[in-house]
Amino acid sequence: MTSPPKTSSNQPQAATPKAANSAALPPKAPAAAGKSGKSKKAKPYAIGPTPDDVCGSAADKPEPRGPQAPRITPDQRFTALAHNQQLYQVALAVLPEKHDGSNGRPPGFPPYVYLIFAASISIFGSARSTQAHLRRSLYREYLKQGVTECLGPQEADRLPDTGPTSSQWYYYRLKMLGVLSGLREASRDARIAQAFGVGLLGTAGPRGTWIRPNRSQVIHGDGTVMKPTDQTEPVTVDEETGEIRNHYVDPDASIQTEGGGRQVYGSKYLTIVTRLARMPHSRMILNIDAVRHRAKPLDPEKFNEAAAAVKMAMEVLAAAPGIKAVTYDTALRGVHSAPFIRQGGVVFTRRHDGIKPHEVAECSDGKCTHSLYAAAGRVCERRITVEGNTLYSPLPVREFEVRGNGKVRFYHVIEIPCSSGEHTMRIRVYATEEDREIGAGGQGGKFNRTEHLRQVPPETPAGRRLLGFRQDSKSTNSRLDQAFPHERLPAYGSKAGLLIVIGFAWAQNALTHLLHRLTK
Known part of the structure; x- marks a missing residue:
């Protein structure tokens, strides 16, 4: 063991935080009556100052702020959705065009119209509002222009003169839920291909280092609990009148704890996103899935959040080897990070x-x-x-x-x-x-x-830079919450909710893709 370094006036003493600050702070007031007055137990050790090294210096300038994002209207979002070529390809490849049997109601519209309907719910807030907008001549013209550009004028002429009703949507939604797994995977692959097209995932544009990767080479993951209806009990009894009321309750929702200890009732969904540096409206959602939040016997089809995050990040990495790093919150522990690291990625989380x-x-x-x-x-x-x-x-x-x-x-x-x-x-x-x-x-x-x-220690300039990138995930969750009235997902069950979230991703990515085309 080396002898301890000599102390001097310009070298910090290795005393505990309490001893170091006692001379600068006024004495604490005695604890109030009825309270124990116990303070948090101090650590039996201290951590020295962070040195300047390859992870950055204290003199490094912070990342420059990008320009303010312009306001996007619902008309612009729907136009971008209607002109998205990949959406039509996925719908025609995965969704059933006709009824499975000889009996039953005919779809009434091509399958891509219902995928556009699902995505438009996040634009207009609900299925009823989407129905009202799509039955207007203005939005039918937007849709017809998009079909003409992507599939040709003959396909556009086949469209009915009116828009789909919410009844038609709910009927066809059952068929979409039957192929939900294939729709999720096909949508994921299409979104990754779109990300390549706008210069994301390290295939074009500036390339960073392992310590300081370019923002387009970093993916960010986060889970969020989406609230369903406010009914949590299937049967309630009025205490005054004795009236018994039956309620439709989300079968998959439960009380969960989010960051900061806040309890939320709902189902949890996980997103993997990325974006361009200093470019407004350039965020792309790459992968989405519903995650388990109950005991495994009650929900055996889903992964827990950490396992799902690793699986989804690995799916993106397999399709986009240019990715250098992934950021996540403290739900991702070291044992979960190891597989991604073995495949050549940097994992950053808080300590x-x-x-x-x-x-x-x-x-x-x-x-x-x-x-x-x-x-x-x-x-x-x-x-x-x-x-x-x-x-x-x-x-x-x-x-x-x-x-x-x-x-x-x-x-x-x-x-x-x-x-x-x-x-x-x-x-x-x-x-x-x-x-x-x-x-x-x-x-x-x-x-x-x-x-x-950690590959990139958290308490370094490079670590704080990657921590700032995680705001993309928070912004995605905030945008998802605000897309619906009262921040409540208009769906019952995690599968129906996942379909709405997949539609939200299509709407978000279509806007990014269109704006990139217009700025080229």
Whole structure:
């Protein structure tokens, strides 16, 4: 163990936060009566300052802000939807055109009209409002112009002189739910192809590095709970009159906890999105699915949020190898990040509270010995200060190495300051078989390396930059909530809700695609 560094007036002391701030802050008032007055237990160690390294410097300028997004009217959104070539291709390839049997109501409209109807619900707020708009001559003309451009004038002449009713929509929706899995996958592939067309996913435009990827090379995931109707009980009894009322209740909704501990009643949906840097209305939704939020026996067809996030991100990565990074919230733990890292991606999440420092290696050349620990998401040197406190001093990362083609391996080449000369050491930041078997340092138990050591440490300029990119997911969820009155999804059941969310993605991506065509 090296001797602790000498303290001076221009070097911060390694005291606990309480001791360091006691002289600058006024004394606290005594606890109010009836309260225990207990404070949060201080950590038995301190983390040193973040050094300047390949992850950025404190002097780095923040990312420049992009231009303000212009207002988009419902007419523009519907026009973009009606002129989206990929939408017609998916509808004609996946959706049934006629009734399955000899009996039953005929569809009345081609299948692409009902996919446009599903997407328009997020534009107009409900099926009844969509019916009212599509029965107007203005929107029928928008639709006819789109069909003429994408399928030809003869197909446009086949369209009826009126728009579909909500009754026709609900009847055909049952057939759409029967092929929902195929519709989700075909829509995902079409959206990824559209993303390539506008310069996303690393195929065109500027390319970044692993530490600082271009925004178009980063995908962002997030889950959101969509609220159904406000009825949670199938039968209610009026306490005054004794009247018994039956209600239609969402069979898949339940009370769930979102970020910040807020409880929400509904079903959860997960989206994977990306966007161009400093380009308004350039967001593209790449992948969507409903995720499990109840016990597995009650909902065996779905994955839980973390497992679904990995599956969906891997689906996008398989189709778009130019992706360099994925960002997510703390629902994604180290064990979930490992598969994506093995395929050559950087995973960025915030660090979980309560993760204790863990020994990862020891550097010794006979003259000195340095104990290296994983703390604050990066490699730190453990020291004991003159006050007898434990200090984990972050070590600068001088190089971020990427090796391999099939299974990619990531390393931090760290620098260890020492009075006898600086040392360098290569530390793995990907999960290994050794970690799963014996643990680091020869200790028993497993070592969750990707949980303790992050490829891009959160408390760095590069980490804060990637954290800012996650606002795309939040904006997507906010836009999804605001698309419907009272932020309630107009559907019962997670499958019907997923169909509406798939339509929302078509409307969002069609707008991005059209605006890109107009600006070329």
